[in-house]
Amino acid sequence: MISDFVPQTHVKGYFITKNKQILKNKNGKDYHSLKLQDESGIIDAKVWAFHTAIEPYQSEQVVYVEGEVTLFLDQPQLNIFKIRPAKEGEYDLAALIPHTNKDIAKLEEELYKYIDIVQDADMKRLLETIFLDEQTHKKFFTKPAAKTIHHAYLSGLLEHSITMTQIGVFLSNLYEHANKDLVITGCLLHDIGKIDELSGFPENEYTDAGQLLGHIVLGTNRVALEISKLDGFNPDVANFILHILISHHGEQQYGSPEVPKSIEAMIVHLADYTDSRLKMFEEILTAAKDAKYTGFNKILNRNIRNTGYSPHL
Amino acid sequence: MISDFVPQTHVKGYFITKNKQILKNKNGKDYHSLKLQDESGIIDAKVWAFHTAIEPYQSEQVVYVEGEVTLFLDQPQLNIFKIRPAKEGEYDLAALIPHTNKDIAKLEEELYKYIDIVQDADMKRLLETIFLDEQTHKKFFTKPAAKTIHHAYLSGLLEHSITMTQIGVFLSNLYEHANKDLVITGCLLHDIGKIDELSGFPENEYTDAGQLLGHIVLGTNRVALEISKLDGFNPDVANFILHILISHHGEQQYGSPEVPKSIEAMIVHLADYTDSRLKMFEEILTAAKDAKYTGFNKILNRNIRNTGYSPHL
Amino acid sequence: MISDFVPQTHVKGYFITKNKQILKNKNGKDYHSLKLQDESGIIDAKVWAFHTAIEPYQSEQVVYVEGEVTLFLDQPQLNIFKIRPAKEGEYDLAALIPHTNKDIAKLEEELYKYIDIVQDADMKRLLETIFLDEQTHKKFFTKPAAKTIHHAYLSGLLEHSITMTQIGVFLSNLYEHANKDLVITGCLLHDIGKIDELSGFPENEYTDAGQLLGHIVLGTNRVALEISKLDGFNPDVANFILHILISHHGEQQYGSPEVPKSIEAMIVHLADYTDSRLKMFEEILTAAKDAKYTGFNKILNRNIRNTGYSPHL
Amino acid sequence: MISDFVPQTHVKGYFITKNKQILKNKNGKDYHSLKLQDESGIIDAKVWAFHTAIEPYQSEQVVYVEGEVTLFLDQPQLNIFKIRPAKEGEYDLAALIPHTNKDIAKLEEELYKYIDIVQDADMKRLLETIFLDEQTHKKFFTKPAAKTIHHAYLSGLLEHSITMTQIGVFLSNLYEHANKDLVITGCLLHDIGKIDELSGFPENEYTDAGQLLGHIVLGTNRVALEISKLDGFNPDVANFILHILISHHGEQQYGSPEVPKSIEAMIVHLADYTDSRLKMFEEILTAAKDAKYTGFNKILNRNIRNTGYSPHL
Amino acid sequence: MISDFVPQTHVKGYFITKNKQILKNKNGKDYHSLKLQDESGIIDAKVWAFHTAIEPYQSEQVVYVEGEVTLFLDQPQLNIFKIRPAKEGEYDLAALIPHTNKDIAKLEEELYKYIDIVQDADMKRLLETIFLDEQTHKKFFTKPAAKTIHHAYLSGLLEHSITMTQIGVFLSNLYEHANKDLVITGCLLHDIGKIDELSGFPENEYTDAGQLLGHIVLGTNRVALEISKLDGFNPDVANFILHILISHHGEQQYGSPEVPKSIEAMIVHLADYTDSRLKMFEEILTAAKDAKYTGFNKILNRNIRNTGYSPHL
């Protein structure tokens, strides 16, 4: 897998091609610049010389590749000396796209279990309307929770939403005044706008609506529209749910037009913040394997210490 | 008028009562604490002694009052020695609630003129659907643009929206790439959520929905819902309009979930910011009358110099 | 109880006196200004007139009082017309100091349970050394977790530490790489410096060391000193524990000299942040009783909506 | 033109050379590294091989060039295979330096029109003294308004000052208390320090005085000196004008030693801010041509959506 | 002296009256509200009852007063029962205005010593031109260095400038590259604008020019004008001096249009910052006398510990 590539070694395997460009080097000779992806990551690749082992191929295609891993400006790069389109049956598509390593069936079971727990009739029918809709269901089950930062893989949105609900329900039991129905509804729906914000795999880019409106507004609009179709929906409950959606980033400077003003909105925000931070730590530690320090991470602005690595233990 | 009250003078006139409380002084004697309002402002008032000139009255009622203006902890206060409910016909209600000093009919004319200018069919029918709806129309024509900061008076929202549109159209003509239809639509609709956020006069308080969702989300939901009812509405135009609404505060820390990403959204934001700042300067200068300095203003964080006052000129 | 006092009513009961001052009014007459406290809160009080019902009393003394509740500058105030030192046996001291409403015995049981769970021998003997020390144990069981903001009551530190450990252990089970022993040790010790930072009830003020060093440094010094006395303590484990203590506020601007750099330090910080925020919401909602909004809170910078209050439900 | 260059194509034309360096490649062979500029932009260029088509040339010289456009680290680069000094008459100098696309004569006319409008005798003679001075006039008519951000071209300062004055005058008419003479004087003079801050084309670099004092102080010093030479100049008017100059960046953190404290200073600041932002949007959209998104802009911290591009329209 | 006043005691002495107002109490009776000042501080005062001991007096007048010190809302207040204009000869004016406790003659000597040390002919004649000018000299020797924060007393500007120069010269000797002439010139002139910014005692208010331009610009204008009159002044030296003046607050957000870009400008900024901070600590500790903690100071945002107070020493 790409995450295991070591400089100065030969590698081979199946990958998805991306961003193929035909460029010229300083001597005027053509070469190919492209990226290769599998479930474990992405690597820059080049085709410097053209001969019979370099067969015609396209961008966004599954290919079989052989090459040598090198370092260029401290980044790994693959110099390809064999490439051909893969034949069906040769490869496992699931191994080429990053995906959750949780059990999808179990996550689905959890989703229904939480909807079942909800007592309030309005909230329950809202959740059912949304999650039992075939299209929404499909998108919710496959989209990532982010473009790059955390849970940036197939079904990442589902996994994030379920883990968050677990945290939210746990916290609801610790404090007085917290309405568990509202917390569950808020957790399950808080990022529903992401099914419209991100285009999904393999591109996984922001959509036009995602760029212009963002998942907070897209989700709020979607839920408000669904509510407007449900007769007799309690208007207070509607306000409480929409308030949770718009406030879940916690502060205005992080994109929430209002701060959490109910204990349920605060719980949803804290559960979201907690899961996103700890998932980042987990992903970084997993990627760094046995290193004592994982290297400086720009988003977290720190170099994480792997406490599992201890020369004294 | 209240804004003209001078300490150590006797005054009389018609006012609206607010926040009436019956309290006890240190000697155990009852007294009344209340506020009186007219179009020019609000003043604390007290009834210290009860005799025949103090007739029974309620909160939120129009009354005739006589009293003396004093200073308490540097704030003016009215000690009432005569109060009675006003009789119909005695007073002019318009003089008791602060209101725009622009001509409403002319503002209405401007509104229709701008809707007329719009060429794009989708935008035009959206504007007509919203502004020709009787209820919306009525609210849009009477609500203030804010609770206290600027345009905090009857029809302030209408005045602010029209002035902003004038600025927006003027700027559209100065720069290439700006779509004037979008700018007009954005200016007229940018604060439409305020008709749901504020309760209107005489209370002029935030509604429950206003507290939980704010005018940016309330307006976005309202417009998104109207668009969903208009068959064949161009989805790009819909995104462009909603983007203007959510980005009009300019930065996330001021409550906009997205920053302005189109030139039209930037124009609407700048027109809004410009009108709100200059209206504050205008209101403060007007209130300060002939003073050389208007006194320190906490929101603007400065003490404004009245350049009209110049001992050397 | 003080939190139930209503203006313009007569009240009586047992209270602790604080901050007694003898002042002169404008007519040159002496009066007393003091505060009265019970488990539910604190109120300003005055003695305006001296007669036989006003017996001699001191500050920081339990007294029996009768008086009338009034409002002064919008704050409640008690005008005392009877006061005398209370006799032993007349009152219940526990009712005069705010305290946790959790069961102390159960919290103690939880503390030992968590120490039992810890597998690592070094961490276990550190925890036992600290929590089985008689003096430390006593302070840890009675000190508040803060001067005013949250858990500001008898045994608040114990309650906060246990709840946080519950959250920390729950989170440890959700993510890979998290060492549960470290999380438990970090949670139980993170605020241990508060036993030196605050003087405890009834004064509950910052100590000199608390002002100059703060609980983060005081706790770190205490734990470092204990570790230095334990032979053969693993130096990596020592660093990991001290790192958790100094980083638990999450960011430098909140007083942590380092940000959390291990997943265990991040979990402890998130558990601390979560419990402190949600406890504030809980306390504010409880204090506000049946109000729809709890009133603007300066520390949280928001007005909390009580979702339990819903006119439509 | 350089802005039209497409990778992997041959190009030829006239350009100005800049930053010529003679370097050695890894094989120890000399090559030339330089930049080429025309009115549309700047491109990195290299001369890799020397033969008869590579004639001797200097930096800051007009040359005729033929070469091939390539990409190096994602940036366009021109590999030159023919270069020679251009002969007079062969090329149009105006096409080699970026310049305003407004009509200079018309801008000049506007300048005089605004000076004419000014009624106040002091302000009028100050404006005439400055703008009718031959040297100042020449610099004001050719300098750019900035080094790179916006209006960074020949006569950019003139264009920016005139557009700003148009906006300022428009706003003066919308609000009470605004002295139009002061607004015009402030708009025309606000950036006068830039004629001393920037060296002008073709280098267009900060001068030593520009680095040490900046245009706000340079302009203030210049205007204060001119005023000191005008007998009987009203000292209040002098303060008002200088206040506008020093406050036009709006906030201290943007380099204004005082915030705008008069309505005229606020208008000048808002007109400046509005024109600078919208000109950036205009320039970015023009440069991006038909792209749906213009690409992430670091100064504006956003990716601008070209609303003119709509697949649905 | 006012700083020694103790509540519930009778006091008498000579003071300057300020802000006299005639108000009415709740019973409609007139009373006087005023302030009294001596060199040690300012106190609120009231005249509640009028009898023969209350003689006519004006604001900004020296008076003889007897009264009783009380506390009102935790602030000391003087209830006057005797007041009369003071006769010449009865009082020492110097004791009624706060002033430096350094020896003025010695400070003057230091000033001339530093001007003497300067070797550079241009800097020397600039300093002489400014400090030997009779009017400037007089103002520089009496003005305070600030309205309230530090050195807010007669000759405070002189004292601050001399102490700063001592620090600046000391630092110049510690580091290479520092031009001592420039540091001395910069230190002596850095706050010269304050002679125009503050009106001086007894009012000590901001002037109109001070409000609109501030001392950084006022000083820069003054020095630039003096330089323009000195034939053949080295233009680099002029830029270096003006740069020091405009950058001495260190950062743009503190009102400096440029940050210090020369080592001399950095030294002047650090000397200024150091003296202002330490003078504040000194003044606060002196005012707090023997207290262990001086009480929370809002500007420094901390409660200073008097290390001279130590129960263990």
Added chain:
Amino acid sequence: MISDFVPQTHVKGYFITKNKQILKNKNGKDYHSLKLQDESGIIDAKVWAFHTAIEPYQSEQVVYVEGEVTLFLDQPQLNIFKIRPAKEGEYDLAALIPHTNKDIAKLEEELYKYIDIVQDADMKRLLETIFLDEQTHKKFFTKPAAKTIHHAYLSGLLEHSITMTQIGVFLSNLYEHANKDLVITGCLLHDIGKIDELSGFPENEYTDAGQLLGHIVLGTNRVALEISKLDGFNPDVANFILHILISHHGEQQYGSPEVPKSIEAMIVHLADYTDSRLKMFEEILTAAKDAKYTGFNKILNRNIRNTGYSPHL
């Protein structure tokens, strides 16, 4: 010396090798990438071709090198064509590691002089205990004061501590209330944690404890431990010293868990800040030699003007 290297010239000399890597170029050929260091700086180096002049060598070894200086992406790089391990006696190790250019013996003398000046018995024995300990003494005399920013050379910590003490003592003499013993003790000990935070030369990297705890906490722990071993140490003095250590960065956002609350802590902070800023200016100006501007410095966020360079002088 490396700092004197000019592109396109041949150089030779003795250096320390660092970070040696064996990589492959695009043609699959091995090359070496390494760094070379001497007392004046560090340079990237490459070995492109292997022949008899390229003898076997290791990382962190002293070698003799000949090569050519080139520019790669605007950074100097050394292409090596001769390298061999250096023989003992051929080179001067002191010339290969950056070091203070102050006289170490004189700095040592100053250290003892300051300890001698201290009157307080507790502080004196604490200083003696720490600085007379052989191991501590050795580390304190060789460690740098920082990894890169300032004083990043052999004995930099000693030099910084002594210069700071000079500044601190000078300031102590200028202001009342400052206890000189405390200032000296604070200055000498403020960065003592750096002997545990940095690994020292030649690597000069952060230690594990340095990453997790930082020098503020490491120093505080070390001093607290030493104090705990000194019988009868005055607990107030202990708090005052530890307070200085933890507050010396001045603000929480710079890593100090408490701000300076005593005048001695403020003096130590100001002396530290002043020496670190001015040493950076000095080092940058020295490195830039005769340049008019030193080039933009990212940490200081400015381009320093060398006032020694003046075409007019």
